[in-house]
Amino acid sequence: MEKLSEKEISDKLQEFEGWEFHENSIQTKFEFEDFKETFSIMTRIAFEAEAQQHHPEWTNVYNTLSISLSTHDAGGVTEKDFKLAATIEKIIEVE
Structure with missing residues (x-):
């Protein structure tokens, strides 16, 4: 998986x-x-992350969930991160 440029990341973040x-x-x-x-x-995110073989860096304090996505093998943000971000958004929407 290839690392995205800052412009590509910025463009994709618009979504x-x-x-x-x-x-x-x-x-x-x-x-x-x-x-x-x-x-x-x-827990729902964890099952989806495992299915995608791409795991978030995250922290939880009471009712707050902070998530950071990066593809360590590529040294930055890749399409895998945006795929997992989209999955996370769908899970959150259902709730």
């Missing part, structure tokens, strides 16, 4: 509300009703 390019990754933060809802969504 993702709340995501930004920072520290060589695309990042976002979500807030949910409580810890239980947050953890439930994290």
Whole structure:
């Protein structure tokens, strides 16, 4: 998988509300009703990430989920990151 240029990343981010390019990754933060809802969504994301063989860097504090996506093998952001970001957005929309 080939690393995307900053222009390509910027163009693709237009489709993702709340995501930004920072520290060589695309990042976002979500807030949910409580810890239980947050953890439930994290579990759904984990199954999808495993299916895609692409795993997020993330942190969870109570009802807040912070996600950072980068393809370490490519040394930056690739199409894999945007594919997983789109999957995450679909999971969040369902909730």
